[in-house]
Amino acid sequence: MMNNPYQQYKQTQVSTASPGELVLMLYNGAIKNINVALGHLDRGEKDEFRVKVDKTLDIVTELMVNLSPDGGDITNNLRSLYDFVISRLISGSAKFERKPVEEALPVITGLRDTWQEMLKQGVKKPE
Template sequence: MTFNPYQYYKNQALDTSSKYELVGRCYGDAAASIKRAQLYLDEKNFEQANSSILKAQKILAGLDGALDMQYEIAGQLHTLYGYMQKKLFKANLSGDKTALKTVAGMLDELRDTWTQAVKNYKKIQA
């Protein structure tokens, strides 16, 4: 097995991230997978597009499964994740790049909001 510096760096970043930072990374990774799917659709590479969309759906399912439903925001996120999952499912069947762009944008916005919330939380804790 050969040493892959990129994979090593990626693993180190995951190992040293807080649980709060990991949520932001999940949003970013899901959005990136959807954006890759859009490019694959442009290339008519439907197998890779499908794979990329499925990856985003798995990330959303993981985020949804980790919600603590005792908080009101968790119910709202659950509804939002469900909406995005349905939108991705339909887009995967139809090749709807507009739907993919919409969901990727939502995930980018969630990532940015989450990142800012974590920064604010860290300031309060300091």
Template sequence: MNKPYQSYQNNAVNTASPGELTLMLYNGCIKFIKQAMKDMDSKNFEAKNTNIQKAQNIIQELMLTLDQEVDISKQMLSLYDYMHFQLKEANVKNDAAILEEVLGLVVEFRDTWKQVILKTRQQKYAQGAHI
């Protein structure tokens, strides 16, 4: 029943650029944090734990994909590390305020990344128009 959607999702991931994949990771992290917040509200602690762990896995993946040769990567790494730690704290303490803080950071990273992708595309197409 879900096969066409699953095929579409797999195809989207397989054909995405590295920048688009990073955007997908941010969006997934946001989705899992929001779901964990709902789970916390409804006292579904097992689902909350699962969703926070999924968000932590995404943060770890983002940490691994940083290019350590670029100066800003060191700053991003410490922010990712902080977010990862805060997710663990929110999970242990059942603290929605901590989840809210991490959500805000991830949304900010995602929105910034979206702007980078748009600017890159605009520059790419502008260069293509002059050829």
């Protein structure tokens, strides 16, 4: 049973969100985890850094596996961007290096911003 009001709020938010809003939540979660991971790295908290990078990897992998296999150029471009982000996150996590993880951040942020704009304008999700 969930007694934490914040957890109840988050669960309600997820369960009532549209598919487009869920994707936006995933992007926001990835950005948040990257920023928290970098803070852990700055403080020398390597285990915590790796946990947050792993959570980001899970999110980006989830976004990638849900792309339509025959979605055309947009899907192929997204897949390439997700591959880049995943490779940078793995590299940064393996070596406890800031730069590769930082390189992933603007890609995810750009995708989030684009997705957010699409939602505002009512553009359908690319298949």
